[in-house]
Every structure is written in structure tokens, then in C-alpha cells.
Amino acid sequence: MARITLDNLRHSYQAAPKRDEDYALQQVDxxxxxxxAYALLGPSGCGKTTLLNxxxxxxxxxxxxxxxxxxxxxxxxxxxxxxxQVFQFPVIYDTMTVRQNLEFPLRNRNVEPSxxxxxxxxxxxxxxxxxxxxTRASGLTADGKQKISLGxxxxxxxxxxxxxxxxxxxxxxxxxxxxxSKLKELHQRIGTTMIYVTHDxxxxxxxxxxxxxxxxxxxxxxxxxxxxxxxxxxxxVGHFIGSPGMxxxxxxxxxxxxxxxxxxxxxCNSPPRDAxxxxxxxxxxxxxxxxxxxxxxxxxxxxxxxxxxxxxxVAHGAHRMKMLVSGEQAIPQMSPKxxxxxxxxxxxxxxxxxx
Ligand code: ADP
Ligand code: MG
Numbered sequence: 001m002a003r004i005t006l007d008n009l010r011h012s013y014q015a016a017p018k019r020d021e022d023y024a025l026q027q028v029d030x031x032x033x034x035x036x037a038y039a040l041l042g043p044s045g046c047g048k049t050t051l052l053n054x055x056x057x058x059x060x061x062x063x064x065x066x067x068x069x070x071x072x073x074x075x076x077x078x079x080x081x082x083x084x085q086v087f088q089f090p091v092i093y094d095t096m097t098v099r100q101n102l103e104f105p106l107r108n109r110n111v112e113p114s115x116x117x118x119x120x121x122x123x124x125x126x127x128x129x130x131x132x133x134x135t136r137a138s139g140l141t142a143d144g145k146q147k148i149s150l151g152x153x154x155x156x157x158x159x160x161x162x163x164x165x166x167x168x169x170x171x172x173x174x175x176x177x178x179x180x181s182k183l184k185e186l187h188q189r190i191g192t193t194m195i196y197v198t199h200d201x202x203x204x205x206x207x208x209x210x211x212x213x214x215x216x217x218x219x220x221x222x223x224x225x226x227x228x229x230x231x232x233x234x235x236x237v238g239h240f241i242g243s244p245g246m247x248x249x250x251x252x253x254x255x256x257x258x259x260x261x262x263x264x265x266x267x268c269n270s271p272p273r274d275a276x277x278x279x280x281x282x283x284x285x286x287x288x289x290x291x292x293x294x295x296x297x298x299x300x301x302x303x304x305x306x307x308x309x310x311x312x313x314v315a316h317g318a319h320r321m322k323m324l325v326s327g328e329q330a331i332p333q334m335s336p337k338x339x340x341x342x343x344x345x346x347x348x349x350x351x352x353x354x355x
Contacts, residue, residue: 001193002068002160004032004055009064011050017062024050025061026217032161032195034069037187039204040197042214043240048197049088051214052163055195056083068160081160086153088166090145094138098129101137102151109156123151126182142170150179154186161193168203180206201241213237229285230344235351238283244311247289247321249282251347258282258347261317263296266342269354278350286311288341289323291332295339300331314338 011025020026025047032038040048053059055066057078065074073081084105092101102123106116124130127147132140137148146167153162164183168176184207187194196207204211205225212222213236220234221227232238238246251260256271258264258280265282298314298321310325314336323338325331347354 001034001191003034004030004161004193005065005067006030006051006055007065007067009051009054009061009066011047011054011059011061011063023062024217025054028064028217028219030212030219030222032193035191035193037184037207037209038193038195039208039211040195040214041199041201041204041211041240043199046214047217048199048214049165052085052165052195052197055081055161056085056163057081082158084153084156084159084162086149086162086164086167088169090142090149090170092137092145092148092152094136096137097134098124098137098140098148099133101148102129102133102155105152105156109158119155119157123155126154126186127151127179143172143175146170147179157190157192159192161195163195163197165197166199167196168198176203183207201243205241213240215240231353232283232346233353235281235283235348238285238346242285242287244286244322246283246285248348249284249319249321251280251282253280253347260296261319265340265345267345267347268343269347272347272354274355276347276349276354280354281348282340282345283348284321284340284345286322286324288344289321289338290341291323291325291329292337292339295337298336298338300336303331 006028009025009028010023012023014022017023028051042048050059054061057076065072099120102120103116106119124133127150129147129151137145150167168179171179180203198204209224210222211225211228213220213228215236221237228237228241232246235248249260251258253276258267258270260282267282296316298316300312301315301320302313304311309327312323312325312331313320314323
């Protein structure tokens with residue numbers, strides 16, 4: 001196992017990249033501690049797979065270094081890095097049985113037969129593959145095949161890191177739940193560093209202690225699920241995480257005061273320390289908007305009852321925002337007004353939380 005450092009990484013698939021847009025990874029610096037459970041979360045195309053392939057050695061970065069503990073492995077071949085990688089779609093040997101598939105990574109490394117048997121039995125049990133161990137892998141459903149892929153990733157006990165690239169894409173929703181909690185359990189038991197790549201916030205937040213959020217080839221924030229929820233450092237984190245995502249309202253700044261449509265709004269980071277440049281916005285999650293006697297006048301434009309609470313959409317002029325209202329709370333009929341909890345209201349400039 002190892003601490004993993006990604007230092008000043010950039011990657012372009014083009015031969016002669018010039019502008020930032022030519023890079024699939026624009027700039028990545030990450031330090032992953034030994035034994036952590038990490039998620040890499042971001043929309044399709046933001047560079048997650050590129051990053052994993054650079055870590056595993058399938059791809060050489062255009063710039064930067066990869067360190068395992070203090071050893072620079074940037075020029076090491078994939079098979080020298082001692083990594084297990086599970087891909088989005090099953091990678092298995094169709095002509096082999098399930099057992100032979102699971103044994104393969106161990107046989108390759110001349111592990112003792114008794115240990116092979118024991119590991120394969122453990123992994124098969126965890127993934128519910130015990131009954132199919134001696135059938136040919138080709139006969140299995142897509143689910144079953146992907147479980148073999150997962151098993152092959154998990155069967156070795158001597159790897160530096162196990163990386164999963166959207167491993168549950170082809171798995172049906174119920175089984176997804178089961179496998180996700182099993183992976184989490186397994187991490188707690190074996191303590192190997194795990195990096196779990198997904199575009200699904202629920203998967204990321206339930207699996208990981210630390211979530212790395214990526215957007216357009218960069219890391220926009222690393223934090224615990226609570227930090228990402230309460231303290232989004234970038235508007236992308238605000239709207240990508242949470243359901244519904246964070247409200248964003250245009251604002252201006254006058255003498256250190258944040259103004260929305262001329263109305264002063266208190267934020268956790270105002271007045272700003274320095275002059276603010278760029279496009280400014282106020283971000284506040286629907287959880288931190290509430291009806292009040294004295295706040296911003298609004299009109300209620302829509303109410304959706306989602307069971308435990310209602311999602312209420314209100315508008316101030318042309319600006320719409322969403323708020324969560326619990327079942328007991330009444331929605332004011334006459335001239336409703338809303339306030340924001342200033343502790344969880346943030347001023348952003350060009351997408352980044354202002355200091
Ligand atoms: P993700 O895994 O987050 O969906 P990828 O790492 O696959 O993102 O892709 C990041 C960017 O790099 C995308 O714009 C994608 O089109 C581009 N890309 C990925 N693989 C290649 C490739 N082999 N050749 C050229 N461009 C690629
Ligand atoms: Mg991908």
C-alpha cells in the first residue's frame with residue numbers, strides 16, 4: 001500500500017497542445033493518503049478515466065509526476081506499479097470458468113495454491129459468485145461478468161491501490177446498492193487505498209471519506225461529503241452535489257456589501273478581504289432558504305411534494321430559486337418573503353468562492 005501523490009499533472013491527447021482547452025487534464029495536484037477511501041466525482045468527459053489511466057501507467061502524462069510514497073513511478077510500466085484497476089465494462093476471459101478468472105491475477109504472481117483457494121473463496125462469497133465458480137464465464141449475464149471483473153480487482157492482497165472506474169454502470173439498481181455497501185465494508189476490513197470513480201453523487205458520497213470533485217480537467221474541491229455540502233468552494237460543486245442543487249443569483253458589490261437586485265445579502269465570506277474581480281454570484285442551497293417576515297419579496301411559482309418535504313420554487317422578478325420546506329411548515333399565502341441563512345450563503349467570483 002502507498003501514499004499517492006499527483007504532482008503538477010497535465011495531459012493532452014494532442015501532439016502539440018497549445019491552449020488550456022487542448023488538455024483533457026488541465027492541472028491536477030492531489031495527495032491520497034495510504035489506506036483512504038476516495039471518490040473521484042465529476043460529469044462525463046471531465047477527465048476521470050484519463051487520470052486513472054495515468055496513475056495505472058496505461059497512459060503517459062504530458063507533464064508532471066506520479067509518486068507512490070516517495071518513489072517517482074511516472075516512467076514505470078503498468079505492470080511494475082502493482083495496481084488493481086476495475087474498468088467500466090467487464091474485462092474477463094470468456095473461455096475460462098469463473099474460478100479460473102478469479103484465480104488468474106494470483107496465479108500470474110505465483111501465489112501458493114492454498115492461499116489462492118482461500119482468497120478466491122472469500123471473494124466469491126462476498127460477491128455471491130460461489131454457486132457459479134465452476135461454470136464458464138461466457139454464460140453469465142452482464143451483471144455476473146462485471147462481478148467477476150470486480151472480483152479480479154479485489155482478489156490480490158498486495159496492491160498499492162485498487163481503482164474502480166464507474167464499476168457499477170452495467171449493474172442493475174438493486175444490486176448496485178448491495179455491491180456499493182460491500183465495497184465500503186471491504187475497505188474497512190482490508191484497509192487498502194481505494195479510488196472510486198463515478199459521475200453519481202450518491203455513489204461517491206456513500207463510498208468515500210474524501211471526495212475529489214473534478215470539472216473540465218481540474219479538481220475544483222476535495223472534501224468530506226459534509227464539507228462539499230456546506231462549503232462548496234466552486235459553483236460547480238454547489239450545483240452538481242445536492243438535490244436540487246445550489247441556487248445561484250447574480251449580484252454586485254458596493255462598498256463591501258453584496259447586493260442582489262439592490263437588496264443587501266449577508267454571506268459567510270462578506271465583506272470580501274480584497275477587491276473582487278469577475279462575474280459575481282450568490283450561492284445558497286435550497287436547505288438554507290426559508291420563509292420569513294422581513295426578507296426578500298418573492299412569488300411562489302411551484303410546489304412539489306416529495307414526501308418528507310416540499311421543493312418550493314419562488315421567484316424574485318426574473319430570478320428563480322428553490323427552497324426545501326418541511327411538511328409542518330405553512331407556505332405563506334400573502335406577500336411571501338424569504339431569507340437566506342448567512343452562514344451557508346456564499347459569494348462567488350467567476351465560479352470560485354471569494355476569500
Ligand atoms: P471521463 O472519464 O471523466 O468521462 P475522459 O478521461 O474519458 O473523461 O475524457 C476526458 C476528455 O478527453 C474528453 O474530452 C474526451 O473526449 C477526451 N479523450 C478521452 N480519451 C481520448 C483519446 N483516447 N483520444 C483523444 N481524446 C480523448
Ligand atoms: Mg470515464
